[in-house]
Amino acid sequence: xxxxxIVVTSGKGGVGKTTTTANLGAALAKKGRRVVLVDTDIGLRxxxxxxxxxxxxxxDLVEVVEGRCQLRQALIRDKRFESLKILAAAQTRDKTxxxxxxxxxxxxxxxxxxxxxxxxxxxxxxHGFRNAVAGAREAIVVTTPExxxxxxxxxxxxxxxEREIPLQLIINRVRPEMVKAGEMMSIEDVGEILGADILGxxxxxxxxxxxxxxxxxxxxxxxxxxAAIYGRIxxxxxxxxxxxxxxxxxxxxxxxxxxxxxx
Amino acid sequence: xxxxFKNTEVFKTxxxxxxxGATARERLRLVLLSDHxxxxxxxxxxxxxELLEVIARYVDIDPEMAEVTxxxxxxxxxxxxxxxxxxxxxxxxxxxxxxxxxxxxxxxLNQPPRRRRRRRRxxxxxxxxxxxxxxxxxxxPGTFESSAQA
Ligand SMILES: Nc1ncnc2c1ncn2[C@@H]1O[C@H](COP(=O)(O)OP(=O)(O)O)[C@@H](O)[C@H]1O
Ligand SMILES: [Mg+2]
Numbered sequence: 001x002x003x004x005x006i007v008v009t010s011g012k013g014g015v016g017k018t019t020t021t022a023n024l025g026a027a028l029a030k031k032g033r034r035v036v037l038v039d040t041d042i043g044l045r046x047x048x049x050x051x052x053x054x055x056x057x058x059x060d061l062v063e064v065v066e067g068r069c070q071l072r073q074a075l076i077r078d079k080r081f082e083s084l085k086i087l088a089a090a091q092t093r094d095k096t097x098x099x100x101x102x103x104x105x106x107x108x109x110x111x112x113x114x115x116x117x118x119x120x121x122x123x124x125x126x127h128g129f130r131n132a133v134a135g136a137r138e139a140i141v142v143t144t145p146e147x148x149x150x151x152x153x154x155x156x157x158x159x160x161x162e163r164e165i166p167l168q169l170i171i172n173r174v175r176p177e178m179v180k181a182g183e184m185m186s187i188e189d190v191g192e193i194l195g196a197d198i199l200g201x202x203x204x205x206x207x208x209x210x211x212x213x214x215x216x217x218x219x220x221x222x223x224x225x226x227a228a229i230y231g232r233i234x235x236x237x238x239x240x241x242x243x244x245x246x247x248x249x250x251x252x253x254x255x256x257x258x259x260x261x262x263x
Numbered sequence: 264x265x266x267x268f269k270n271t272e273v274f275k276t277x278x279x280x281x282x283x284g285a286t287a288r289e290r291l292r293l294v295l296l297s298d299h300x301x302x303x304x305x306x307x308x309x310x311x312x313e314l315l316e317v318i319a320r321y322v323d324i325d326p327e328m329a330e331v332t333x334x335x336x337x338x339x340x341x342x343x344x345x346x347x348x349x350x351x352x353x354x355x356x357x358x359x360x361x362x363x364x365x366x367x368x369x370x371x372l373n374q375p376p377r378r379r380r381r382r383r384r385x386x387x388x389x390x391x392x393x394x395x396x397x398x399x400x401x402x403x404p405g406t407f408e409s410s411a412q413a
Contacts, residue, residue, distance in 0.1 A: 151294060155298070179284065182285065183282060183283050185287050
């Protein structure tokens with residue numbers, strides 16, 4: 001059985017692709033799946049830092065493509081999850097160092113001995129995006145509920161559909177209290193505007209910064225609020241039919257009634 | 264108490280300020296529409312106006328009540344027009360005279376040059392022109408609905 005090859009992409013930078021790749025990958029590994037995370041952001045690698053393996057990089061993706069090392073020599077084994085590996089991007093090379101064909105071939109190679117190949121895509125819709133997508137057979141489009149991120153996500157959705165790559169959305173950094181107050185677009189609005197299914201909704205949470213600072217995927221720590229949410233996204237990715245979210249805070253009116261009843 | 268009440272949608276509606284979430288949604292709808300059509304927002308407005316103008320040549324409509332909207336379907340964008348018809352015009356111009364050999368209507372001379380869409384789909388077949396020319400009422404007053412894939 002060959003692995004699912006999933007690109008995590010967005011168009012706009014800073015919306016949470018790398019955070020999603022790291023935590024979804026860790027959540028799948030926690031379920032015992034064999035997972036490889038691939039950073040394709042050549043020149044701007046970050047996945048290594050988020051995963052806390054930055055000191056253990058010996059060879060990178062470009063060196064594998066150029067035949068300077070064996071593929072297995074470049075795979076960094078995660079110390080916390082036995083079945084999780086990371087392939088780092090080259091930091092001092094140009095995006096044009098790799099072609100779409102090379103990327104497709106390399107991801108095909110990784111797919112042979114894994115359950116998931118998760119590809120962290122660079123921002124933009126240029127060379128780096130095309131390379132990352134060339135290696136994938138399905139996509140997760142990450143967006144925040146903000147106009148500029150959604151517009152860019154829409155461009156990416158269009159490009160993926162041109163290539164007939166099935167996709168699902170993750171809406172990141174949602175602030176339920178703002179949605180309630182009508183100050184942020186709702187999940188339904190975003191899904192409807194992009195015309196795509198929603199795989200997950202992730203609230204804005206300080207735990208992300210805290211765990212990223214230490215290079216530890218958040219799903220390691222059960223006390224983190226988002227750990228369960230990434231866990232559910234992993235289950236939904238595997239086909240389980242779970243309701244999207246119960247992370248809504250109680251509505252202002254129910255709060256009001258609670259106060260009234262209590263008083 | 265006032266602090267959290269002023270955050271509710273109700274409050275904003277009462278005090279006449281649309282919630283920014285709703286504003287974001289409407290702004291996005293328009294900008295994505297023009298992204299998809301590769302048309303500027305004012306061109307989209309012109310398209311709506313011209314469409315109603317053409318319909319008004321044949322039937323008596325209420326332009327105030329007409330709605331032209333775009334909708335994202337599974338894979339493509341659809342244009343939907345909902346135009347209430349008061350009656351069919353008695354003075355309806357005979358359409359065939361205005362057509363060229365290839366079945367397309369002549370563009371008025373003062374028409375601004377149009378930008379082409381990036382991808383062209385085959386144009387839908389011209390509607391059959393079996394309408395009687397004596398100006399009889401073809402349909403009772405009602406709503407004319409049309410849907411075109413863009
Ligand atoms: N759900 C979240 N809550 C809070 N901060 C987040 C969340 N997701 C991402 N971030 C923060 O946003 C920033 C950008 O995230 P990152 O995953 O690097 O985005 P990208 O890879 O799309 O550029 C990082 O500082 C990250 O810690
Ligand atoms: Mg990143």
